[in-house]
Amino acid sequence: xxxxxxxxxxxxxxxxxxxxxxxxxxxxxxxxxxxxxxxxxxxxxxxxxxxxxxxxxxxxxxxxxxxxxxxxxxxxxxxxxxxxxxxxxxxxxxxxxxxxxxxxxxxxxxxxxxxxxxxxxxxxxxxxxxxxxxxxxxxxxxxxxxxxxxxxxxxxxxxxxxxxxxxxxxxxxxxxxxxxxxxxxxxxxxxxxxxxxxxxxxxxxxxxxxxxxxxxxxxxxxxxxxxxxxxxxxxxxxxxxxxxxxxxxxxxxxxxxxxxxxxxxxxxxxxxxxxxxxxxxxxxxxxxxxxxxxxxxxxxxxxxxxxxxxxxxxxxxxxxxxxxxxxxxxxxxxxxxxxxxxxxxxxxxxxxxxxxxxxxx
Amino acid sequence: xxxxxxxxxxxxxxxxxxxxxxxxxxxxxxxxxxxxxxxxxxxxxxxxxxxxxxxxxxxxxxxxxxxxxxxxxxxxxxxxxxxxxxxxxxxxxxxxxxxxxxxxxxxxxxxxxxxxxxxxxxxxxxxxxxxxxxxxxxxxxxxxxxxxxxxxxxxxxxxxxxxxxxxxxxxxxxxxxxxxxxxxxxxxxxxxxxxxxxxxxxxxxxxxxxxxxxxxxxxxxxxxxxxxxxxxxxxxxxxxxxxxxxxxxxxxxxxxxxxxxxxxxxxxxxxxxxxxxxxxxxxxxxxxxxxxxxxxxxxxxxxxxxxxxxxxxxxxxxxxxxxxxxxxxxxxxxxxxxxxxxxxxxxxxxxxxxxxxxxxx
Numbered sequence: 182x183x184x185x186x187x188x189x190x191x192x193x194x195x196x197x198x199x200x201x202x203x204x205x206x207x208x209x210x211x212x213x214x215x216x217x218x219x220x221x222x223x224x225x226x227x228x229x230x231x232x233x234x235x236x237x238x239x240x241x242x243x244x245x246x247x248x249x250x251x252x253x254x255x256x257x258x259x260x261x262x263x264x265x266x267x268x269x270x271x272x273x274x275x276x277x278x279x280x281x282x283x284x285x286x287x288x289x290x291x292x293x294x295x296x297x298x299x300x301x302x303x304x305x306x307x308x309x310x311x312x313x314x315x316x317x318x319x320x321x322x323x324x325x326x327x328x329x330x331x332x333x334x335x336x337x338x339x340x341x342x343x344x345x346x347x348x349x350x351x352x353x354x355x356x357x358x359x360x361x362x363x364x365x366x367x368x369x370x371x372x373x374x375x376x377x378x379x380x381x382x383x384x385x386x387x388x389x390x391x392x393x394x395x396x397x398x399x400x401x402x403x404x405x406x407x408x409x410x411x412x413x414x415x416x417x418x419x420x421x422x423x424x425x426x427x428x429x430x431x432x433x434x435x436x437x438x439x440x441x442x443x444x445x446x447x448x449x450x451x452x453x454x455x456x457x458x459x460x461x462x463x464x465x466x467x468x469x470x471x472x473x474x475x476x477x478x479x480x481x482x483x484x485x486x487x488x489x490x491x492x493x494x495x496x497x498x499x500x501x502x503x504x505x506x507x508x509x510x511x512x513x514x515x516x517x518x519x520x521x522x523x524x525x526x527x528x529x530x531x532x533x534x535x536x537x538x539x540x541x542x
Numbered sequence: 543x544x545x546x547x548x549x550x551x552x553x554x555x556x557x558x559x560x561x562x563x564x565x566x567x568x569x570x571x572x573x574x575x576x577x578x579x580x581x582x583x584x585x586x587x588x589x590x591x592x593x594x595x596x597x598x599x600x601x602x603x604x605x606x607x608x609x610x611x612x613x614x615x616x617x618x619x620x621x622x623x624x625x626x627x628x629x630x631x632x633x634x635x636x637x638x639x640x641x642x643x644x645x646x647x648x649x650x651x652x653x654x655x656x657x658x659x660x661x662x663x664x665x666x667x668x669x670x671x672x673x674x675x676x677x678x679x680x681x682x683x684x685x686x687x688x689x690x691x692x693x694x695x696x697x698x699x700x701x702x703x704x705x706x707x708x709x710x711x712x713x714x715x716x717x718x719x720x721x722x723x724x725x726x727x728x729x730x731x732x733x734x735x736x737x738x739x740x741x742x743x744x745x746x747x748x749x750x751x752x753x754x755x756x757x758x759x760x761x762x763x764x765x766x767x768x769x770x771x772x773x774x775x776x777x778x779x780x781x782x783x784x785x786x787x788x789x790x791x792x793x794x795x796x797x798x799x800x801x802x803x804x805x806x807x808x809x810x811x812x813x814x815x816x817x818x819x820x821x822x823x824x825x826x827x828x829x830x831x832x833x834x835x836x837x838x839x840x841x842x843x844x845x846x847x848x849x850x851x852x853x854x855x856x857x858x859x860x861x862x863x864x865x866x867x868x869x870x871x872x873x874x875x876x877x878x879x880x881x882x883x884x885x886x887x888x889x890x891x892x893x894x895x896x897x898x899x900x901x902x903x
Binding site (some may be wrong): 183184186188190192193194198203206207210211213214215225236244247248250251253254258280283284285331367369370374375376377378398400403404405406418420421424425426427438473503505 | 544545546552554555559560570571572573574575576607608611612614615618621631641644645682728730735736737738739741754759761763764765766767781782783784785786787788860861864866890
């Protein structure tokens with residue numbers, strides 16, 4: 182019997198995933214050359230559907246990498262000569278910062294403790310900063326940066342490039358992509374696909390910066406550079422042989438989401454998030470980890486629990502339901518519940534019924 | 543109706559690919575966490591089966607990247623402070639060299655013209671060389687470096703690290719992995735899988751070199767470094783979320799190949815290669831591009847043709863058979879025929895019958 186995955190990602194596959202996989206096999210897309218018209222049509226379609234879904238402006242290209250982790254590295258190589266600035270509030274925003282240090286960048290972070298959001302008044306971003314790095318949804322702690330805060334960062338730093346990690350929040354996020362020089366996500370979270378593909382959205386300013394760094398003799402990477410991405414993108418090709426099947430299925434899932442309407446998807450996520458937080462606020466043994474409601478993630482809810490998380494996870498497993506443990510030092514006393522489009526209100530209701538039983542046991 | 547792909551890669555899927563994909567879906571591997579015991583068992587199995595298949599010694603780790611192109615970049619970052627030396631004889635060995643230049647390495651190449659192999663007597667490898675970069679099977683020209691030549695390069699340069707691109711030849715290649723500090727391939731060639739996974743085999747010397755470069759303050763990359771690969775590999779994990787489904791299926795296909803026996807697979811490739819070259823030697827309109835039989839690739843046969851390649855390809859398409867055109871400047875007057883394990887003697891016979899008809903038309 183199959184399980185339902187509310188894990189923080191990889192997570193439940195989108196309901197139409199398997200159908201698109203079968204179609205891709207039937208069309209023999211696994212054998213298709215990435216310099217063929219068949220592939221260019223796939224890329225064009227995925228590009229078009231993601232643009233509609235996320236309202237991405239024509240100033241921005243859409244590129245494919247192996248993972249969001251790879252994109253952390255690529256964006257720092259391509260857009261930062263020396264100075265990056267990082268808002269860190271958990272393990273993943275911290276890893277983005279650590280990669281900047283590994284690449285010998287002069288990286289500065291503004292760190293808040295786990296479970297807290299950012300008070301923009303407190304943050305001083307140095308003048309020499311080339312790229313401000315943000316993580317809208319901290320998958321480790323369940324803290325979200327509100328859309329308007331990201332907007333405000335750009336408005337107050339119009340001449341500094343801003344990038345946003347949307348890994349576990351796209352397509353729920355309503356950020357204004359015209360203000361976001363670069364953003365990215367991976368498909369194994371809210372797009373309900375197996376891992377193996379990262380999506381990088383970057384504007385022409387990012388390209389210009391990369392070209393400028395390259396001209397100055399900086400190492401901006403060997404193949405997945407913005408220069409090489411853009412050159413290939415203009416003909417809907419990729420710098421090297423990509424994960425063709427995943428690019429095809431991502432386009433099909435984005436198309437399905439467009440048929441449903443992104444507002445409908447967002448509203449259902451909001452409804453399910455309300456259910457989770459309502460449960461946690463009423464429960465004896467569970468509380469939302471993030472105090473301020475405006476900083477609570479709608480897509481990855483983190484609950485503090487008095488019952489050891491391993492016991493909860495094991496009980497859920499016997500009912501064919503999976504959630505994630507807390508991350509890092511929070512492993513034992515938190516659970517994380519992904520609230521992605523692949524699960525519906527009824528799935529979430531079922532999970533919360535079991536958690537209610539556990540709470541009352 | 544489905545086509546048979548003799549394209550140079552992506553190519554025909556291995557006969558058992560679809561069965562393993564269905565099994566993976568049934569086991570919900572698309573939702574599995576890459577820090578779980580389920581994933582560790584998958585990695586362990588794939589590692590074990592590849593070791594058996596290729597006879598990889600325990601001094602070498604097996605790591606996963608997005609593509610062989612990524613591995614070109616990673617190996618140069620991790621194993622070369624300044625000096626790499628490249629044997630180039632076609633577009634792909636040249637790209638490996640170009641990546642070294644893009645990464646600001648002091649790269650030197652020894653180049654021979656398309657269709658020619660290397661005469662080791664002619665090659666002088668400078669003393670300061672840290673890594674000798676070879677491509678055993680040039681997918682663009684169909685030139686193969688004999689196993690014994692690779693052995694001889696190592697024997698005559700025992701203190702220089704040697705790496706070999708096995709992209710379109712593993713598992714056919716019988717190279718001695720104990721002499722090869724590093725090697726790599728991608729799965730969309732002779733392993734008969736869709737693209738999206740590169741496999742990197744590297745020994746402890748490569749790791750030590752990477753650690754030494756890192757300690758000296760060199761940028762060896764942000765996440766797919768040998769340091770990070772090895773740390774994770776020791777527990778059968780990966781530095782970041784990998785293409786789990788592809789790692790699983792690769793292990794299963796390697797297991798199928800082991801059941802069949804790698805010698806049987808190699809013998810069948812040899813038999814099919816003989817059929818192709820025999821046809822070309824008898825034909826009016828086709829000739830083998832590579833003159834010297836010992837330099838002719840057994841896995842990617844390149845044929846010079848008097849008939850425009852586009853006409854041949856179009857005629858073959860009407861019979862549901864696909865081959866590749868020539869590469870780059872050879873596009874119009876060459877065809878490339880992949881001779882991978884996914885096609886059998888009867889498939890090859892069918893292709894050659896059609897080519898014979900075209901030749902006689």
